[in-house]
Amino acid sequence: MSIEPLPIPDLTVPPPGLPRFPQELDLCITGRCNLKCRYCFYADEMAARNDLPTERWFALFEEVSKLGVQRLCLTGGEVFTRTDLFELIDGIIASKMRYSLLTNGTLISRQTLDAFAVGKRRLRLDSIQVSIDGSRAEIHDKSRPPKSFDRAIAGLRLLKEAGFPVTVRVTVNRANLDDLPGIARLLLEDVGLGGFSTNEAEQLGSARCYGDSVVLTPAERRRAMEMLSALSKKYDGRISASAGPLALARHFAEIEESLARGETSRPGRGKLCACGGVLGKMAILHDGSIVPCNLLPTLTMGVFGLHSLSEAWRSSPAINAVRYRRDIPLASLPSCRGCAYAGFCTGGCPGSVMARYGKLNVRDPNVCYRIFKGEEPGDEVHG
Amino acid sequence: MSEKTYRANEVVSCVDEGEDGAMLYNPDKDDTVVLNPSGRGIWALLSAPRTLDEIAVHLAADYPDVTREQALKDAEQFIQSLVPSFVIASPDEH
Numbered sequence: 001m002s003i004e005p006l007p008i009p010d011l012t013v014p015p016p017g018l019p020r021f022p023q024e025l026d027l028c029i030t031g032r033c034n035l036k037c038r039y040c041f042y043a044d045e046m047a048a049r050n051d052l053p054t055e056r057w058f059a060l061f062e063e064v065s066k067l068g069v070q071r072l073c074l075t076g077g078e079v080f081t082r083t084d085l086f087e088l089i090d091g092i093i094a095s096k097m098r099y100s101l102l103t104n105g106t107l108i109s110r111q112t113l114d115a116f117a118v119g120k121r122r123l124r125l126d127s128i129q130v131s132i133d134g135s136r137a138e139i140h141d142k143s144r145p146p147k148s149f150d151r152a153i154a155g156l157r158l159l160k161e162a163g164f165p166v167t168v169r170v171t172v173n174r175a176n177l178d179d180l181p182g183i184a185r186l187l188l189e190d191v192g193l194g195g196f197s198t199n200e201a202e203q204l205g206s207a208r209c210y211g212d213s214v215v216l217t218p219a220e221r222r223r224a225m226e227m228l229s230a231l232s233k234k235y236d237g238r239i240s241a242s243a244g245p246l247a248l249a250r251h252f253a254e255i256e257e258s259l260a261r262g263e264t265s266r267p268g269r270g271k272l273c274a275c276g277g278v279l280g281k282m283a284i285l286h287d288g289s290i291v292p293c294n295l296l297p298t299l300t301m302g303v304f305g306l307h308s309l310s311e312a313w314r315s316s317p318a319i320n321a322v323r324y325r326r327d328i329p330l331a332s333l334p335s336c337r338g339c340a341y342a343g344f345c346t347g348g349c350p351g352s353v354m355a356r357y358g359k360l361n362v363r364d365p366n367v368c369y370r371i372f373k374g375e376e377p378g379d380e381v382h383g
Numbered sequence: 384m385s386e387k388t389y390r391a392n393e394v395v396s397c398v399d400e401g402e403d404g405a406m407l408y409n410p411d412k413d414d415t416v417v418l419n420p421s422g423r424g425i426w427a428l429l430s431a432p433r434t435l436d437e438i439a440v441h442l443a444a445d446y447p448d449v450t451r452e453q454a455l456k457d458a459e460q461f462i463q464s465l466v467p468s469f470v471i472a473s474p475d476e477h
Contacts, residue, residue, distance in 0.1 A: 070413075
């Protein structure tokens with residue numbers, strides 16, 4: 001079958017329908033962290049850059065609010081290592097926005113909770129997400145310094161008991177695979193969360209150094225998919241995922257259902273369209289670099305203070321390359337040519353393939369149904 | 384008793400959407416509303432307290448074919464759609 005050549009897009013022109021500016025931004029407010037997790041996506045090449053000072057963040061808050069941003073997700077690094085964190089939060093509030101926080105939970109104390117009680121800090125808080133990766137210290141702390149577990153769980157319990165909008169993210173990796181039932185029991189039964197979300201350690205940041213001891217092998221990913229599917233059923237859907245083994249299990253189940261109905265494709269699939277994030281938000285790194293996403297830290301679109309944020313949003317070839325990736329049919333890729341499942345596939349996370357291959361327009365073998373079925377060998381040991 | 388006045392809730396942000404009008408956002412309530420260009424004009428007026436009559440006069444200037452009664456009715460309808468999230472009434476209605 002011959003494939004029509006694709007028109008080459010002008011990467012300085014955004015795709016039609018793009019909003020004037022996103023309503024949400026991810027801000028990595030610091031590169032510092034009190035832990036050094038073995039799979040942290042925000043380590044490695046990021047560590048040497050300096051954090052923007054308080055005043056620069058205030059200027060950014062004011063500017064983005066005027067452009068229509070309504071909510072900011074503050075991440076790092078560890079957000080609570082910034083001694084001016086609550087000053088920054090007050091700056092967000094003064095600039096008429098809401099916010100959420102991603103944290104390792106270890107620096108949360110009763111004093112932290114008291115600090116949230118001031119002004120509108122609590123009212124404007126959408127959520128605090130704590131990373132928990134084990135049901136006990138010997139699992140959680142395999143990827144982190146000792147005593148991280150006790151401190152993270154203490155922080156989580158404080159937030160939960162005080163009625164904060166707390167959520168948990170579990171990153172599935174080689175150290176906690178067998179502990180997934182224990183983690184679910186701890187979070188849903190013992191701590192009493194309404195639910196938690198999962199993803200998977202990727203070959204990004206620190207995991208590039210510790211890859212073999214952190215990143216799942218294909219066989220382990222398969223087990224994680226089975227275990228998380230069973231746990232999700234057991235706990236009535238209280239375990240969620242937009243990526244990682246559980247999301248993949250659901251995606252593959254959909255493919256099987258479609259095949260059983262005799263379908264050869266599904267609407268909105270069959271292209272490198274896995275991620276729509278770049279159509280609705282972008283990220284600013286702790287040194288002011290503007291990037292399409294935290295997981296694409298090398299695709300710099302500009303620097304806050306030097307370049308226009310709205311021009312970067314609309315006209316940067318770096319972000320438009322990720323957006324136009326969504327138009328590329330999987331069937332046009334050498335790896336997917338002739339694949340009977342290409343019409344159901346979305347090609348996987350751009351951040352994962354960028355980290356792995358140094359390019360965007362390829363599919364992630366970890367999300368390939370043909371490889372999963374054993375009809376094609378994986379690209380490499382971990383893929 | 385003094386006549387009721389209306390002013391923009393100062394916590395609300397307004398982003399100009401060009402020909403599409405404007406978008407208001409109340410971050411305390413996480414509430415959004417889109418205004419057409421005429422609504423955007425009234426919103427600008429509400430930076431100071433205004434009576435319904437004053438708003439109706441502004442509307443009538445934009446739409447000369449509209450009667451005073453209709454302009455007053457439209458102004459009231461518009462304001463009521465924005466109270467209390469986006470517009471504060473004095474004395475307080477709620």
